[in-house]
Amino acid sequence: MSNKRYVARSTAIAARVLGDETMVMSAVNSTLFTLDEVATVIWESADGATPLEDIVTNKICTQYDIAPEIALKDAEGLVEGLAEHGLVVLSDKPITQPTTSHGVNK
Amino acid sequence: MPGVTAAPQHSTVVVEIGGVPIRLRSGDPAFIRLVQDRYVGYVGYSEGASFEFDVELIPPGVAFGDGDVQVTSDSGRWLMRRGDFHAEMDLSTARGRIKQTINPYSLDSVLRIMHTLLLARNGGFLLHSASAIRNGRAFLFSGVSGAGKTTMARLAPPDAALLTDEISYVTLQDDRYMAVGTPFFGELARVGENLRAPIECVYLLAKGPENKIEPLVGGAAVRGLLGNILFFARDLEFVKLVFDAAVEFANRIPIRRLTFVPDSRVWELIV
Numbered sequence: 001m002s003n004k005r006y007v008a009r010s011t012a013i014a015a016r017v018l019g020d021e022t023m024v025m026s027a028v029n030s031t032l033f034t035l036d037e038v039a040t041v042i043w044e045s046a047d048g049a050t051p052l053e054d055i056v057t058n059k060i061c062t063q064y065d066i067a068p069e070i071a072l073k074d075a076e077g078l079v080e081g082l083a084e085h086g087l088v089v090l091s092d093k094p095i096t097q098p099t100t101s102h103g104v105n106k
Numbered sequence: 107m108p109g110v111t112a113a114p115q116h117s118t119v120v121v122e123i124g125g126v127p128i129r130l131r132s133g134d135p136a137f138i139r140l141v142q143d144r145y146v147g148y149v150g151y152s153e154g155a156s157f158e159f160d161v162e163l164i165p166p167g168v169a170f171g172d173g174d175v176q177v178t179s180d181s182g183r184w185l186m187r188r189g190d191f192h193a194e195m196d197l198s199t200a201r202g203r204i205k206q207t208i209n210p211y212s213l214d215s216v217l218r219i220m221h222t223l224l225l226a227r228n229g230g231f232l233l234h235s236a237s238a239i240r241n242g243r244a245f246l247f248s249g250v251s252g253a254g255k256t257t258m259a260r261l262a263p264p265d266a267a268l269l270t271d272e273i274s275y276v277t278l279q280d281d282r283y284m285a286v287g288t289p290f291f292g293e294l295a296r297v298g299e300n301l302r303a304p305i306e307c308v309y310l311l312a313k314g315p316e317n318k319i320e321p322l323v324g325g326a327a328v329r330g331l332l333g334n335i336l337f338f339a340r341d342l343e344f345v346k347l348v349f350d351a352a353v354e355f356a357n358r359i360p361i362r363r364l365t366f367v368p369d370s371r372v373w374e375l376i377v
Contacts, residue, residue, distance in 0.1 A: 012342055016349070018324045019324045021324070
């Protein structure tokens with residue numbers, strides 16, 4: 001049984017990469033968020049089709065000197081935080097539809 | 107009476123800010139006079155207007171729900187509501203109505219909201235800032251209440267034309283960012299000069315022990331700017347427009363932090 005997690009950027013946001021960071025504004029409450037360099041890598045890879053574990057393995061661990069299990073734990077914490085603010089949607093299946101809702105898709 | 111001519115009574119008045127004429131109709135001459143006085147330098151009576159509001163004056167004490175501003179769009183209509191007013195604008199006809207008591211503050215808010223919505227569609231915005239023209243260029247001094255906007259306005263030298271001490275009007279004209287005078291004032295209680303000039307720089311204000319200017323770039327510049335842009339509507343389209351406008355502006359116009367001692371020497375840096 002797979003326990004992979006998929007993450008997709010919400011469509012109810014405005015976002016722009018500026019240098020090494022990403023500015024994200026929620027259309028729900030106009031709150032502005034800033035993602036650092038590592039979070040930006042995950043954000044840009046959050047296409048709903050790539051498992052989070054693969055993003056961490058292929059995009060984070062190849063660029064940064066960090067143990068895969070620690071990187072995955074940090075990444076899970078990040079995307080759960082983003083999901084709480086409605087910036088991404090999480091699912092245990094690939095996400096193919098545009099997403100605007102808060103929280104976790106099951 | 108011979109030798110005495112009554113002042114003409116108008117039932118409409120046009121308030122033109124940033125080159126956008128908005129006509130206000132009211133059957134109450136006292137309200138028209140109030141508008142004429144409040145927006146002196148920005149009023150006219152021409153036939154042409156981009157938008158028209160019928161103003162229905164309601165008795166004092168009537169309120170519309172809670173006090174927070176709510177701005178929504180619905181099928182081509184903008185709905186604007188606060189405890190002291192209820193307004194709507196039909197974009198297809200460019201006509202709308204305002205319900206409010208006879209006071210200048212409600213209308214002021216409706217006009218500010220209208221201009222934020224109109225500017226957003228053109229890459230512009232209203233910014234919490236004082237602004238002034240010096241040597242043909244506009245300088246904006248931005249910050250929250252208490253940051254020093256009115257102080258900078260009060261300290262402005264005689265050769266500076268003050269556009270506002272509270273709300274700056276930023277618009278794109280021929281692909282250049284321009285600052286335009288507004289009648290929206292703060293503690294200075296004085297309407298700005300109805301002038302415009304290309305924007306040279308935005309200073310984010312901070313009071314400190316010495317005068318100092320530091321450049322802000324990237325995310326810091328955008329954060330500083332977005333924190334001071336007037337923002338009312340919460341729908342996705344508007345959020346994206348304002349966000350993109352702020353990013354684009356910060357890419358093209360220098361954003362700097364101005365730490366200053368509140369005396370006239372700070373203006374020696376503004377050239």
